[in-house]
Amino acid sequence: MTSLKSFHTFGFSAHAKKITHLNSVADIKSALPLHRPFYILGGGSNSIFVDDFAGEIVKINLRGIECNETQEDFGIKVKAGENWHEFVEYCVKRGMYGLENLALIPGTVGAAPIQNIGAYGREVSGFIQSVDYIELATGEAKSILQADCGFGYRDSIFKHELSDKVIITAVNFVLPKKWVVEQSYGELANLSNPTAQDIFDKVVKIRQAKLPDPSQLGNAGSFFKNPVIGKPLLKSIREKWPAIPSYPVSDEQCKVPAAWLIDQLGYKGKTLGGILCHHNQPLVLANTGIGTGRELLQFARKIRDDVLVTFSIKLENEVRLLTTNGLIDL
Ligand SMILES: Cc1cc2nc3c(=O)[nH]c(=O)nc-3n(C[C@H](O)[C@H](O)[C@H](O)COP(=O)(O)OP(=O)(O)OC[C@H]3O[C@@H](n4cnc5c(N)ncnc54)[C@H](O)[C@@H]3O)c2cc1C
Known part of the structure; x- marks a missing residue:
């Protein structure tokens, strides 16, 4: 098993069966067929290995x-x-x-x-x-x-x-x-x-001022996507939360900052085990260094569920979450 700690910016101590480095188109062609489960990896800044991965990581290094x-x-x-x-x-x-x-x-x-x-x-x-x-x-x-x-x-x-x-x-x-x-x-x-x-x-x-540097504090940027909701829902949320920000995306829909929703629920700066909801940007969940994949999933699901109960908005993960056999959704 090979450690994935330095291959993803969240920095969990997960392992993969094998990592293959592909440096050219010829390397890619000679690595085929890939056997499942496999995962194609770039810099690992949008991928979180919440568990050991049972297959092959294919790391793409082509330069020029x-x-x-x-x-x-x-x-x-x-x-x-x-x-x-x-x-x-x-x-x-x-x-x-x-x-x-x-x-x-x-x-x-x-x-x-x-x-x-x-x-x-x-x-x-x-x-x-x-x-x-x-x-x-x-x-x-x-x-x-x-x-x-x-x-x-x-x-x-x-x-x-x-x-x-x-x-x-x-x-x-x-x-x-x-x-x-x-x-x-x-x-x-x-x-x-x-x-x-x-x-x-x-x-x-x-x-640099707003976002944690992954080399100092493991993270994968925005954990959730900013939800797009219908205008009638926005109107009904506004009755109780008049300050909710929104940006129109079409005549019927608008985008709402997930960070604002999470902040209203008091998560900013809170931790669950070794996972932190960042003080400056609550959309970023971070690994304090001792966090585990299980804690991350537990915390992220709790935030998602609280947002759903309070605002009737379902948050979706922006990050790619990997367990033993491949990608999962929250
Ligand atoms: C601090 C921080 C800030 C961030 N800010 C932003 C931001 O402002 N906006 C934003 O959009 N994102 C942001 N991100 C997320 C991330 O940087 C981007 O999604 C980035 O494009 C991921 O690149 P990567 O090479 O690390 O991808 P990886 O995590 O390695 O892979 C991401 C996905 O792409 C696939 N993939 C990678 N390379 C290939 C390939 N060659 N062929 C086929 N599939 C491939 C993987 O299988 C996976 O599904 C941030 C992340 C961090 C840590």
């Missing part, structure tokens, strides 16, 4: 960045194992703008399309042209266009039809040369005529 330019755009092919934040920094330093709001999100480029990473008013899907992958059943190299990726809020085809069926080998980005600033989010709005570098620096600063 290629840039092309037209009069209007920069086209960039980035291999799946590149570090996301380093890639964003690489772009900003070379005058290729658009991704700066997504600075300091941990993990790999290959995982970015899986949950359509987003922050500070931007989602990665807005800059993806296509995604290259190897189909596990056939070993064939394929590419899927952005429009066919089914991107939504923390969602894509890779969590549904293509889940466990492909290994992403590269993501093809297109960054328009005509840069449009996105500064509608909170503290970014205070910047006057910011450059892309200013946005990058500010995002890094805000994130």
Whole structure:
């Protein structure tokens, strides 16, 4: 058994039967067929091993960045194992703008399309042209266009039809040369005529101040997704909780910050065993160092159930939870 402690940012002392490192497309092809249970792993910042894993972990390490330019755009092919934040920094330093709001999100480029990473008013899907992958059943190299990726809020085809069926080998980005600033989010709005570098620096600063660094305190970012609810439900919650924040997503629906719901129930700073609901950001559950998978599930289920009873809203986990034989939902 191999320890998974350093392979996921939550830092539980789980083990896997085997870890295979894949450094090239040739490595991927020669590793096929994969036998179940297996789990494809990037940086492990959205994956929590709540128990020992009975199968093989396939760790994706492909590296390399290629840039092309037209009069209007920069086209960039980035291999799946590149570090996301380093890639964003690489772009900003070379005058290729658009991704700066997504600075300091941990993990790999290959995982970015899986949950359509987003922050500070931007989602990665807005800059993806296509995604290259190897189909596990056939070993064939394929590419899927952005429009066919089914991107939504923390969602894509890779969590549904293509889940466990492909290994992403590269993501093809297109960054328009005509840069449009996105500064509608909170503290970014205070910047006057910011450059892309200013946005990058500010995002890094805000994130460092607000979010726990996984190397200091094990965590996987937001544990729950922000729920999308119907407007009639919002109206009825407002009668008792007039301060509930909401952001429209369509004529019928709006998004509510899960952190606000959890905060109203007094969980901020509370612990269950070795699991902490973070003081600055109650959406983040953290491992104080002695936490166990069982405690995490118990705490997360308690929060989910309390939110359901109080607000009639069912929280869903944003993180991927792995037990002995694979993914589970809360
Ligand atoms: C402190 C912190 C802050 C965070 N902030 C944000 C944020 O602001 N916004 C946001 O969206 N997310 C955020 N996250 C979550 C996380 O960083 C992202 O989901 C990231 O994209 C995960 O990358 P990873 O390589 O670590 O993925 P992993 O956890 O390794 O894998 C995630 C999923 O992708 C699959 N996968 C990974 N690589 C491949 C591949 N090459 N081919 C096929 N499948 C693959 C895995 O099987 C798994 O299902 C945060 C996490 C932390 C710890």
